[in-house]
Amino acid sequence: MRTLEHPSRGEMRLDTVLAALADPVRRTVACKLNDAFGDHACATFELPVSKSTATYHFRTLREAGVIRQEYEGTKIMNTLRKDDLDARFPGLLDAVFAAQKIEGAGA
Amino acid sequence: MRTLEHPSRGEMRLDTVLAALADPVRRTVACKLNDAFGDHACATFELPVSKSTATYHFRTLREAGVIRQEYEGTKIMNTLRKDDLDARFPGLLDAVFAAQKIEGAGA
DNA sequence: ACTGTACTACGAGGAATTTCGTACTACCAA
DNA sequence: TTGGTAGTACGAAATTCCTCGTAGTACAGT
Numbered sequence A, B: 001m002r003t004l005e006h007p008s009r010g011e012m013r014l015d016t017v018l019a020a021l022a023d024p025v026r027r028t029v030a031c032k033l034n035d036a037f038g039d040h041a042c043a044t045f046e047l048p049v050s051k052s053t054a055t056y057h058f059r060t061l062r063e064a065g066v067i068r069q070e071y072e073g074t075k076i077m078n079t080l081r082k083d084d085l086d087a088r089f090p091g092l093l094d095a096v097f098a099a100q101k102i103e104g105a106g107a
Numbered sequence C: 001a002c003t004g005t006a007c008t009a010c011g012a013g014g015a016a017t018t019t020c021g022t023a024c025t026a027c028c029a030a
Numbered sequence D: 001t002t003g004g005t006a007g008t009a010c011g012a013a014a015t016t017c018c019t020c021g022t023a024g025t026a027c028a029g030t
Helices: A014-022 A024-035 A051-064 A082-088 A092-105 B014-022 B024-035 B051-064 B082-088 B092-105
Strands: A067-072 A075-080 B067-072 B075-080
Touching (some): A014 B014, A024 A067, A024 A075, A024 A092, A051 A067, A082 A092, A092 B014, A092 B092, B014 B024, B024 B051, B024 B067, B024 B075, B024 B092, B051 B067
Antiparallel strands (some): A067 A075, B067 B075
């Protein structure tokens, strides 16, 4: 059974979380996880980058503490660590997601 | 009279704002502007970098729309564009500042 | 056992970021 | 006008980030 390293709540660093969310590809992933219920395999995201680049972005998000990744067979299921992030940095995630929607909609 | 370029509210990009705030030196500047009243010249910040590096960070913040810079004699007065940012990306700035205080205080 | 699927690890290239020193400009004050 | 102060512009170096292809691992299904 393969497992992946995740930072604990206390280990999450604001630097790292903001840098993770500053990249458009990674923010797209986080936003999709926030909008949709349940878990989602990496392959279901249709990102505009190659598979190995996608791996890199998923790892960056995981190491920042933004997402949780768990093996399920050959797939990796991704979930947003909303509870943990809300506990650590209250309101941050919601503000970023709201901002993303604003920018996506208007000018 | 020298003037400096600033993005309008609508021109502010989430990518750029988050990237600007992801850097610890720049976030320190923004936080200090938020805590203290009034304007503040660049030289008053005591940043752990050289003068030319400081210039670079101030410019990055200005071009992202986080701060406003206006000449006043030979000095440049810096102000946080809180109104503009709150209008464009509501709650984002407050969440980041709150997070900064949490990280500074606790673990 | 074989095939396919999902993803990773590694190495490498190119782009962007951060840093600095030096030289410079603009302004104020004496 | 001479000097000091505040900050910029430029070029260069170091580092980090993003991207990819190739090769490989782990698991599921037949």
